[in-house]
Amino acid sequence: MISALNRLVDLVEAQLADPFGELDVEGLATELGTTGYHLRRMFSSLAGLPLTQYARRRRMTVAAADVVRGDDDLLSIAVRYGYGSTEAFGRAFRAVHGAGPGEVRRDGGPLRSQPQLRFRLTVEGNIPMDTRLTERPAFRLIGHAARVPLIHQGVNPHIQQHIAALPQEEHLRLKALSATEPAGLLQVSDDLDGPDAAEGSELTYLHGVAVPSDAPVPDDLDAIEVAAGRWAIFRTAGPYPEALQTAWAATATDWFPSNPWRLRPGPSIVAVLDRAADFSTATCELWLPVEPA
Template sequence: MISALNRLVDLVEEHLTEELDVDALARTLGTTQYHLRRMFSSLAGMPLSEYVRRRRMTVAAAELVRGDDDLLSIAVRHGYGSTEAFGRAFRAVHGVGPSEVRRDGGPLRSQSQLRFRLTVEGSIPMDTRIVDRPEFRLVGHATRVPLIHHGVNPHIQQHIAALPAQEHVRLKALCGTEPAGILQVIADLDPEATEGSELTYLHGVAVEAETPTPADLDAVAAPAGRWAVFHVAGSYPQALQSAWAATATDWFPSNPWRLRPGPSMVAVLDRAADFSTATCELWLPVEPA
C-alpha cells in the first residue's frame, strides 16, 4: 500500500495540470479507488483532492513570482477557466490573491511533495479477527451528520439522546444476527473522509437480510463479504478513534486486505456508567488486497 501511495504522489506531479484518473491508476496498482483515497486521506491528514489543489497552487505561485506568463495563461494551465475562479482557489491556499503575490512576492504557503514511509515503532499489536458473513441489514434510526475526526460528535449525541429509552429496548429485541446489541453505524462516507463532509449515522441493530423492516425504521444494506473486526478497550471515544486511525497507519499497510465499499459499525460490548470508558468492536468491510 505504501508503494501504491508513493506512485500516486508521483503521478500527481507528472500530471499536475491535468485531470488525474484515480480509478485507472488504482487498477494499475492492483487496488481500488475507494481504498486508495481512504488510505491517502488517513495517512496524509487531508483528502487527495485537497493535496492536488495545494500542489497546483504551490507551483502556480512560483510561476507568478517568476512573471513569465500572464495571469490568465497560468490559470488555464492549472485547470481554471477564468482568472476569478483561479483567484478564489489561490486565495484559499495562500491567504492572498495572485496579484499581491505577483507584486510583493508573497506571503506564500507551500505544499511540499509528500512521501509515505512505513515506520515500525513497536506499537501494541491490534486484536483483530476476520469474519466472513452473508448479506445482512442494519435497521434503526438514521440521520445525516458531519464527519468529526476527534472527540465526541455532538450531532450524533443529539440524535441518540432524542430516542426514548423504550426504543432502545425495542431495537435490542429486533437484533437477529452478529454483531449483537445496539450498533453505531456509519454509511455513505466520502471515500476521502473529509472532515465536515456529511455521512449517514444509524443507531440500530443487525438483522438477517430477509427480516422485514418496520415501517418507521431506516435500513442500511450490509453486502455479503468479509469484515475485519478490531477489539478496542479504553477511554471513549478517544481509544476507538485512535484504533480507527491505526487501521490505516499500521494494520492495512501490514496485512493483505483492503477496504471495500460498505457501512462500518461499532458494537459496544461493555461500558462505564458515564460512558467515559468502553470495550468495543470496530467492524470494517474488507476484501483481499
C-alpha cells in the same frame, strides 16, 4: 502499500505539468493489483487529508510561485494550471492561501505551501491488534439515520445530539430488535462523500441494530442494506472515543500494510460491548468490510 502511496504522490506531481490530464487513480490501482477505493482510503488515513485536497493544495502551491514572480498575466497562469477563467482560478487559490492571486502578487503573501508528501516505513506495531475475520451473509441495518459532518478526532457533537434526541425507551426498543451479528446497539457510518472525503464532509450516521436481510423494517425506522462479504473486526478498550479512533487509524498504519486484505465499499460499524456509566471508557468492536488484496 508505502511504495503504492508514493507512486500516487508521483502521479499528482506529474499532473502538475499536465493539468488537463486525468489523475488516473484507478489505472494506477489496477497496475498495483489493488483498488482505487482502497488506495484513496489509505492515503486519506495516513496523510490526514484526502487525495483531491492534497492535489489541489500542491497545484496552488506551485501556481503561487508564478503569481509572485509576475512574468505572466493571471489569465495565462490560470489556464496553465487547468482553469478556464481567472475567477475560477482565484476561488481555488483563495481557498488554499486565504488571499486572492491579485493580493498575493501585490503584497507577496500570505502563502500556505503544501510540501510534497513522501511516505516512509517506520518500525511500529509493537502493540498487538486484537483482530478477527468473519464471513457474513447479507444483512440489514435498521434504526434512526441522519446526515452529519465527518470529524476525525474527539466526540462528534452532531452524532451526540442525534442520539440524545432519542427517548430512552427507543434505545431499549432498538436493542430488542437486534437479531444478528454484529449484536446490540450499533454506531454505523455509511455513504461518505467519496473514499477520500475531507473532514467536514457529510456521511450517513445510523443509530440502530443488525437484522437478517429479509426482516421487516418498521415504518418509523431507516434501513441500510449490507452486502454479503468478509469483515475484519478490531476490539478496542479504553478512553472513549480516543481508543476507538486510535485503533481506526492503526488499521491504516499497521494492520492493512501487514495483512493480505483491503477495504471494500460498505458501512463501518461500531458495536459498544461495555462502557462506563458516563461513557468515559468503553470496550468496542470496529467492523470494517474487507476483501482479499
